[in-house]
Every structure is written in structure tokens, then in C-alpha cells.
Amino acid sequence: MDTVRVLAPSGMLGAGWDHATIERGIALGADVITIDAGSTDSGPYYLGSASPKTAAEAVARDLRSLLTAAAGADIPVIVGSCGTSGTDRGVDWVAGIAAEVLAEEGLDLAVARIYSEQDAAGLKEHLGAGRIHPLPPLGELRAETLESCTHIVGAMGHEPIVDALRAGAQVVLAGRATDTAVAAAYPLLRGMPAGPTWHAAKIVECGGQCTSNPRAGGVLATIDAGGFTIEPLDPAVSCTPLSVAAHMLYETANPFEMREPAGTLDVRDARYTAIDDRRVRVEGSRFHVADQYTIKLEGARITGYETVSFSAIRDPGILADLDAWARLMRTMITQRVGQTLGLADGDYAFDLRLYGHNAVLDELEPETGPPREVGVMLLVNAPDQATATAVAKVANPLLLHLPTPGMDYLPSFAFPFSPAEIERGAAYEFVLNHVVDCTDPAELFRTELGEKTRA
Incomplete structure (x- = not known):
């Protein structure tokens, strides 16, 4: 593929949007629909209790919008961090809602569930082997801390999602994942370069937040060999070089770098150019592959x-x-x-x-x-x-x-x-802000293809 178009309808599944913006993204040639369904922004309760912060009715409404549109266009849907915190229960909860929507709409789509919850006993083996390291401001991890957690998840990169797509999944419901991995997986699968792909994924992670009116709907990112172009799905809304570049300031310690499991996005040389009064072209983004692949752990007690x-x-x-x-x-x-x-x-x-x-x-x-x-x-x-x-x-x-x-x-x-x-x-x-050294990007995760009733 010479280009891959990523449709990002919103920053979170369950937040809602005008379905007309989804239809416009499909008309513009979207190749995949991606959306995040979770966050740590709302505190540790949702991970600790394995509970969603969104209403089932809101999730069902949004899934109906996405699944019917994707089925009509024959393109995949990828959802990350299901159930807010990405626990196994959260994945099954979203999978159950999706199954009901598919049945009601008469759709037959292959659904993959990727589980990211971690067992304390298995992590203690990694800890004993010296494969777990702290991120600031936390110190060295103790085995008792792992045992005290009610739930622990690992934030997957794009690789388990890519594996699920290669296995034939048309709908991928992932546990805890980096926000960017959800949007980067399909373009990387289709051969797009890592620099533009990861940068585009970062910009679209919150849907319309990089536009002149974040309430008006999502965005469409078109990624190619030289960079990416981003435009709002609402015709009355604009992207500007400032609004797009500013999103690299969002939830990053360094506005020029962002670490992923596989490496680091580097936007120091990125150039943001207005194509017209609505669209922005970005070129010059790079991705540096890390010497060691790591998975970040999140745990609550x-x-x-x-x-x-x-x-x-x-x-x-x-x-x-x-x-x-x-x-x-x-x-x-x-x-x-x-x-x-x-x-x-x-x-x-x-x-x-x-x-x-x-x-x-x-x-x-x-x-x-x-x-x-x-x-x-x-x-x-x-x-x-x-x-x-x-x-x-x-x-x-x-x-x-x-x-x-x-x-x-x-x-x-x-x-x-x-x-x-x-x-x-x-x-x-x-209580966890640590990373695990991994030799296989998928070794901490489990993927299942098939139906799952609501938990």
C-alpha cells in the first residue's frame, strides 16, 4: 500500500460522536478505524477494581457506529485498553457488548481478544532474573508489592495487535495498550515507515483534540513514505500547524520524544505545513529502535x-x-x-x-x-x-x-x-511504574479468536 488512512473518531470509546463524521471518514477512504477505550487519567480505582468508567449503553452506541461502518467498508476496527484499565475483565466486558451489537446488526466479523493482565507469580520470576526495572520516581520493585496488587496489566505495543490482524481478526479488542500502538498497528502492518506512523498515531490518539474544535468529532490521518497528512472529519473544523504540533506536548515529559516499547519517536526535525485551511502535512519524524524491548507495568492495590x-x-x-x-x-x-x-x-x-x-x-x-x-x-x-x-x-x-x-x-x-x-x-x-525486559513483544500477552459473552 502506498498510503494508509487511519480514522480516529474520538479520544475514548463511550465518549460519543456524530455518526456523520464516521461516514465522512469512510468516504475519504479510511483503511482502519482505531480508538482508545481506557486511561489512567481517572485514577487507580478502575484498575484496582477492574471496573469501567464508561456506561455500557455509551460503549454499545459507539461500537454500533464503528462496527456497522467498518463492516460496510470491509476495514478492521481496533480498540485498545478495553474497560478503561485493560484488565481481562475489561476486555471481556467490551467483547460481550460487541457480540450483542454484532448479533443485533446481523454482522459476522472475526473478533480477537488480546489479554494483558499479568500474574504476580510470573512477574516475580522476571523480578528475580533482574528483568524488571523502575521508572522515575519509583525505586526498586519488591516482590511483596506485586503480591499486594489486586490487578496488574502490561501496556502492549503494536506487535500483538498486528499478530491478531494477520490471524484474520476484523475486530481487535485489546487489553492495556499504549494509546499510540492502537493507531500505529495497521499502518506498520501495511509497511508504512515507523517515524511518520508513530507520530501520526500520537497526534490522532485523542481524536479531535488536535483540531480547532475538539468537540466536533475525530480526524483522519493519511500516512505515506514521506510523512502524514491530518484533517478533521467535520468539514467545519480545521487543523493548523500549531494545533497539530501542540499535541506532542500532551502527556509527554519531553515534547520532542516519546518512548514506546520498541523504541523512541523523535520529532525534533518534524516540519508542520498547512496544505490548506483545514489540513496539515507533517514530515521529518523519525523512530529510533531501542536496544532492549520493554513492556510497562501498571498495578494498583x-x-x-x-x-x-x-x-x-x-x-x-x-x-x-x-x-x-x-x-x-x-x-x-x-x-x-x-x-x-x-x-x-x-x-x-x-x-x-x-x-x-x-x-x-x-x-x-x-x-x-x-x-x-x-x-x-x-x-x-x-x-x-x-x-x-x-x-x-x-x-x-x-x-x-x-x-x-x-x-x-x-x-x-x-x-x-x-x-x-x-x-x-x-x-x-x-504502586507500579516499572518495565519488563522482553525478548518477544508478545510474550506477556494472550490472544483468543472467537466469540465471548459479556462478563
Whole structure:
């Protein structure tokens, strides 16, 4: 193939789009449809619990749009990081929804599921052999950390996806994958050069984010031997050299480099040229193959159980010296919990956040002066749910009536809901930011062809 056209409808499966933009991409000659379905942006809960952040109905709606269009054009569909975090359960969840859509639409497409979840025992063997290395800011990995994780995934490169396509898959549902691998796989399979392919994949990973109106739909990237061209799928939207080049700043530590399992994309010499008022041509991108192929690990574990309360303050006497009130609140909660529940500081933890007063930027907040109103959020973490809720209940009267030392009356604040305590369940933290040295790009992954009912 002299060119490969990659249609990227959105930055995430389940986000939604106008199906007309998909039809336009097909009319422009799309050779493959690719979309990411996951991220770590929303925190460790989705990996730790193997739960999706998207609604099944939204995923079904988007899959219907993609699968019917792809079937009509006889082109493949590739979905990466299924179920938000790319766990095995997430892949099966998306596969089940896809099976229902295919059945309802009367479509018969070969579906491949690529599983990326890792077993702690197997990883401990890699660790013992010296094949696992930390990425900053984490240090050397301990076997106990692997054992503490509820779920661990490896972020695959393009190779397992290519293998699935070669095996005849028309729909590839992948576990955790790099965002760019999802879009790079088909062009690389068809012989496109690595530099333009990986750069184009980076630009299209978030759909229309590289355009003048990110809400209007996705983009089409046309990759060839000398570079790539990118254009929006909505005729009223534009790509500019600035909007395209700027996406290399997105989620990268270095705006000129981006590491993939197989090597590093280098865009130092890339040139961005406007073809017209809507399309941009990019040339000069390079890809440096790494001496060692590596797979990044992501893992999450439970850190305790959380209960949250929320109150609102508009009393000018409190707001005049809110920091002093917050210090008193922290002291009073600690004292009351010790007196009532007999808990010491190490038995639980809590966070008091003042929304409307430095809750976002803390000491970096440039604005000064008392706020007009403030939302007070109490977040309690304890080894079990009952203890977290008990601490929040002890704090309840303080969140409703605590005066400052200088006040001669009892103020009243406002809880926005009843009961005032909401149990959030298990809380998780990311504990893995490490890579595994691999001799085979597919050795940590498992591929299955065939139907799978929804998990």
C-alpha cells in the first residue's frame, strides 16, 4: 500500500460522536478505524477494581457506529485498553457488548481478544532474573508489592495487535495498550515507515483534540513514505500547524520524544505545513529502535476504605479566618475520635479540603481575600469501612456547628444530602511504574479468536 488512512473518531470509546463524521471518514477512504477505550487519567480505582468508567449503553452506541461502518467498508476496527484499565475483565466486558451489537446488526466479523493482565507469580520470576526495572520516581520493585496488587496489566505495543490482524481478526479488542500502538498497528502492518506512523498515531490518539474544535468529532490521518497528512472529519473544523504540533506536548515529559516499547519517536526535525485551511502535512519524524524491548507495568492495590462528608459555609465570621477554623477543625476531629472511638493517628487518616479556598492550588493560589462561600469536604480513610464511617459520624456535629474560638454564638452550616456520610468503598493507589525486559513483544500477552459473552 502506498498510503494508509487511519480514522480516529474520538479520544475514548463511550465518549460519543456524530455518526456523520464516521461516514465522512469512510468516504475519504479510511483503511482502519482505531480508538482508545481506557486511561489512567481517572485514577487507580478502575484498575484496582477492574471496573469501567464508561456506561455500557455509551460503549454499545459507539461500537454500533464503528462496527456497522467498518463492516460496510470491509476495514478492521481496533480498540485498545478495553474497560478503561485493560484488565481481562475489561476486555471481556467490551467483547460481550460487541457480540450483542454484532448479533443485533446481523454482522459476522472475526473478533480477537488480546489479554494483558499479568500474574504476580510470573512477574516475580522476571523480578528475580533482574528483568524488571523502575521508572522515575519509583525505586526498586519488591516482590511483596506485586503480591499486594489486586490487578496488574502490561501496556502492549503494536506487535500483538498486528499478530491478531494477520490471524484474520476484523475486530481487535485489546487489553492495556499504549494509546499510540492502537493507531500505529495497521499502518506498520501495511509497511508504512515507523517515524511518520508513530507520530501520526500520537497526534490522532485523542481524536479531535488536535483540531480547532475538539468537540466536533475525530480526524483522519493519511500516512505515506514521506510523512502524514491530518484533517478533521467535520468539514467545519480545521487543523493548523500549531494545533497539530501542540499535541506532542500532551502527556509527554519531553515534547520532542516519546518512548514506546520498541523504541523512541523523535520529532525534533518534524516540519508542520498547512496544505490548506483545514489540513496539515507533517514530515521529518523519525523512530529510533531501542536496544532492549520493554513492556510497562501498571498495578494498583487497596489502601483502605473511604467515607466522605460534605458541608457548606457562608458565615462571614468563619470565612474571615478560614484557615484558623480549619486548623481547629482538624484538632477537634482528632480529639473527638480519640475520646469516642479510642483511635490513634495511625489507625485512620482524614483530609479536610476547602473548596472555594485553596482546595485546588493550595499554597500556590495567587488570589487573596476571604471567599463568599466554601464547600468543606471531609475524606476519611481507614482499614475497614465501618471505622471510616464511624470517624465521619464523630465529625458530623463539627461539620455542622463548629465555631471559631472568638465567636460567641453557635453557627450553622449546611449538609447538601442526608445522610451526611457517603461510603465510597475501597480506595486504591498505583504502586507500579516499572518495565519488563522482553525478548518477544508478545510474550506477556494472550490472544483468543472467537466469540465471548459479556462478563
